[in-house]
Amino acid sequence: MLLRKSKVAILVSVFVILSAFLITTVASASTNGTASTPELLIDYELCVTCGWCAEIAPTCFGIGADGYPYVKPDWYDYPQDWFDALVSCPTGAISYTNY
Numbered sequence: 001m002l003l004r005k006s007k008v009a010i011l012v013s014v015f016v017i018l019s020a021f022l023i024t025t026v027a028s029a030s031t032n033g034t035a036s037t038p039e040l041l042i043d044y045e046l047c048v049t050c051g052w053c054a055e056i057a058p059t060c061f062g063i064g065a066d067g068y069p070y071v072k073p074d075w076y077d078y079p080q081d082w083f084d085a086l087v088s089c090p091t092g093a094i095s096y097t098n099y
């Protein structure tokens with residue numbers, strides 16, 4: 001019986017500690033403005049330099065001198081454009097993350 005009470009006490013303690021950690025983390029993320037950073041990424045292992053992304057979304061992509069695409073700084077201001085390019089890339093080389 002004593003052993004069972006000890007196990008319950010340990011489980012309650014772990015639950016309280018985890019809950020406090022989660023509440024602190026969520027509260028911190030929501031108040032300091034660092035909750036997420038969106039990124040548009042190109043996987044150069046998959047890219048075949050077809051240029052399609054820059055063709056259909058010139059607001060978001062450019063083509064470098066080496067023939068590979070790059071993401072323009074203001075890409076986030078054109079959500080329809082970068083999304084169209086992302087879903088149209090023939091090799092799936094474009095991805096979106098929001099850390």
Ligand code: SF4
Nearest residue numbers: 047048050051053089
């Ligand atoms: S559409 Fe895809 S494969 Fe073509 S250049 Fe752009 S990222 Fe590369």
